[in-house]
Amino acid sequence: MSLPASVRRCRLPVWLIPVAWTLALGLWGLSRQRSVWRDEAATWMAAQRSVPEIWHLLGQVDAVHGLYYLLMHVLFSCFGASTTTLRLPSVLAMAVAAGCVTAVGRRLAGVPAGVAAGLAFGLLPAVQFSLQDGRPYALVSAGAGISTLLLVTLLEEGGRAARWAAYGGTVLVCALLNWLSLLILPAHLTTLLWTKAGRAAGLRWAVAATAAVAGALPLILFSRTQAHQVAWIPPLTWHMTIGPAVLLALGAIGAVLDRPGAGRSSTAAVGLPLLAVPQLSLIAVSLVQPLFLDRYILFSMLGLALLIGAALGAAVRSARPRFPRACAWIVPVVTALAVVALLPQSLAKRSPASRVDDVLAVAADVRELKRTGDAVVFVPADRRDTSQVSPDDFAGLRDIALVRGPVESGTLRGEEAAPDRIRAAMLAQRRILLVTDAPEVAPPVSAERDRAKTAVLRQHFTAVADRRVRGRRVTVYERGHGRAPHPQSSRHPVYGAPGFPSSSAARAGSSTMSSSRASIVGSSGKWQAVRWPSRLPESRISGGSSAAHLSCAFQHRVRKRQPEGGEMGDGTSPARRMRSRCGASSSTRVTSGTAESRAWV
Numbered sequence: 085m086s087l088p089a090s091v092r093r094c095r096l097p098v099w100l101i102p103v104a105w106t107l108a109l110g111l112w113g114l115s116r117q118r119s120v121w122r123d124e125a126a127t128w129m130a131a132q133r134s135v136p137e138i139w140h141l142l143g144q145v146d147a148v149h150g151l152y153y154l155l156m157h158v159l160f161s162c163f164g165a166s167t168t169t170l171r172l173p174s175v176l177a178m179a180v181a182a183g184c185v186t187a188v189g190r191r192l193a194g195v196p197a198g199v200a201a202g203l204a205f206g207l208l209p210a211v212q213f214s215l216q217d218g219r220p221y222a223l224v225s226a227g228a229g230i231s232t233l234l235l236v237t238l239l240e241e242g243g244r245a246a247r248w249a250a251y252g253g254t255v256l257v258c259a260l261l262n263w264l265s266l267l268i269l270p271a272h273l274t275t276l277l278w279t280k281a282g283r284a285a286g287l288r289w290a291v292a293a294t295a296a297v298a299g300a301l302p303l304i305l306f307s308r309t310q311a312h313q314v315a316w317i318p319p320l321t322w323h324m325t326i327g328p329a330v331l332l333a334l335g336a337i338g339a340v341l342d343r344p345g346a347g348r349s350s351t352a353a354v355g356l357p358l359l360a361v362p363q364l365s366l367i368a369v370s371l372v373q374p375l376f377l378d379r380y381i382l383f384s385m386l387g388l389a390l391l392i393g394a395a396l397g398a399a400v401r402s403a404r405p406r407f408p409r410a411c412a413w414i415v416p417v418v419t420a421l422a423v424v425a426l427l428p429q430s431l432a433k434r435s436p437a438s439r440v441d442d443v444l445a446v447a448a449d450v451r452e453l454k455r456t457g458d459a460v461v462f463v464p465a466d467r468r469d470t471s472q473v474s475p476d477d478f479a480g481l482r483d484i485a486l487v488r489g490p491v492e493s494g495t496l497r498g499e500e501a502a503p504d505r506i507r508a509a510m511l512a513q514r515r516i517l518l519v520t521d522a523p524e525v526a527p528p529v530s531a532e533r534d535r536a537k538t539a540v541l542r543q544h545f546t547a548v549a550d551r552r553v554r555g556r557r558v559t560v561y562e563r564g565h566g567r568a569p570h571p572q573s574s575r576h577p578v579y580g581a582p583g584f585p586s587s588s589a590a591r592a593g594s595s596t597m598s599s600s601r602a603s604i605v606g607s608s609g610k611w612q613a614v615r616w617p618s619r620l621p622e623s624r625i626s627g628g629s630s631a632a633h634l635s636c637a638f639q640h641r642v643r644k645r646q647p648e649g650g651e652m653g654d655g656t657s658p659a660r661r662m663r664s665r666c667g668a669s670s671s672t673r674v675t676s677g678t679a680e681s682r683a684w685v
Contacts, residue, residue: 099190100183102186121441145495151260173218174216180229183229186202188236193394196396196414198397200415207422208388228258228358255269260303268383276289278357279349325367339351339356358390400412443469446557453517463520463534464527464531485500503533515563517559520556523552524555546562
């Protein structure tokens with residue numbers, strides 16, 4: 085007895101259970117609190133263009149994602165642009181992959197192993213991340229699952245040329261979605277050698293594999309001209325190999341429990357190469373050019389799921405002689421325990437904090453802060469994605485740095501004017517909104533145009549409002565007379581403004597400051613502090629002693645930054661200047677919200 089009697093009486097296809105399970109996991113929290121991160125924003129922008137516009141885009145960037153963008157264009161045209169349309173293809177693709185894993189596990193190790201493999205696949209953290217991600221990696225995993233199932237079927241049953249053609253066609257489609265998926269071919273070759281498939285099968289596999297590589301070769305060669313798009317990937321370090329090492333150790337345990345034998349098909353012969361070969365191959369490639377990102381080889385999780393299923397299948401077989409009834413519940417019980425253990429991880433993957441940023445959240449802040457006729461600039465220019473995904477929130481704003489829009493230029497960020505022209509355009513403005521990255525995820529400002537933008541804002545404008553939310557930041561700057569000199573702090577990734585006193589100084593005034601979403605308002609509306617602390621809970625400072633404490637904290641920080649004598653450059657001491665400002669102001673208000681840290685995943 086391998087499954088509960090009720091399941092056997094229903095005679096349901098065993099693959100249906102993991103498929104339904106994966107669909108349920110994918111639909112759970114699909115909108116992710118209506119958040120869209122930067123990679124999904126690229127899909128969103130490309131999918132809303134016409135086919136000629138997409139073709140124009142692929143000539144400049146993202147050629148490797150061309151087939152995926154065309155598919156999403158069709159879906160957006162039929163069902164409209166939404167987070168559901170964006171992510172549902174990934175959910176369906178992962179369900180297909182889970183069904184293929186189940187079918188392979190059942191064929192090689194029996195029903196319990198197959199069902200366990202399919203259920204385990206949907207619970208793997210890497211799978212749960214891509215399960216609700218509007219990118220092509222879930223579709224690649226589905227194709228890898230189909231090609232692996234075809235290979236196992238061909239090895240066990242043989243087949244005509246049509247089946248080998250289907251195998252080669254599936255590998256080719258995967259390569260057109262992401263050509264690094266061709267790393268599945270050496271994994272399948274290892275399986276052929278392990279199982280001693282024979283010369284005829286090896287020759288047919290070689291023909292199908294060669295055809296797939298030849299079909300993808302033009303894309304591979306052309307995409308190399310766009311290698312600058314992956315220049316941000318860091319060089320491989322030994323710390324980055326810890327994760328693959330753990331996965332390989334787990335897979336090896338499952339392979340040993342499966343007790344594989346040379347010359348026959350087994351879950352170890354299929355699953356271990358499928359897990360190990362892509363991981364090790366990408367590590368080897370990354371020694372030459374940094375390319376190691378786990379999502380590029382997400383399909384290797386199919387092998388890990390097969391090996392987990394093999395281990396549970398072995399446990400069922402061992403328990404069956406002594407516990408014929410209880411053994412049927414090993415897989416359900418272990419699955420339930422895994423769900424409980426991974427629940428925090430599952431909840432985290434479905435929150436906006438699981439991604440590096442959120443383009444929709446900052447667009448909502450722009451809508452609240454903007455005024456008709458305001459200008460807007462983006463640092464870096466890639467942050468223009470939020471205006472492309474949410475154009476209504478930017479209605480009435482003038483993008484003064486832009487000379488050719490993203491669609492017209494065939495890019496995702498558009499083309500900007502020369503630094504001198506950007507400077508002149510900014511100096512002609514009264515009020516500018518800056519959209520950029522939050523400090524915790526912002527790279528250093530390096531582009532000449534971005535340095536010109538930040539220099540103008542630092543030297544000629546005053547920050548009057550600032551908000552940070554989910555990895556993005558929007559700051560409002562106004563130009564006027566009588567403003568205090570802008571502090572120049574090296575700690576901020578742009579130029580160190582605006583700022584507040586440190587949390588320890590604020591606590592002296594019985595007001596704890598530690599956040600990231602704030603607007604500063606006084607009677608003049610133009611004073612600034614020196615340091616923006618990392619976090620601020622909701623707090624409000626209004627006149628009286630609280631304002632005095634804030635003033636003292638400000639004075640302390642300024643003295644530390646000024647030359648001996650404490651002069652601000654115009655003969656006025658920091659204390660005197662701050663007292664005059666606080667005395668002239670009836671109230672000073674600080675409002676704050678919550679910023680969430682991000683890590684690139």
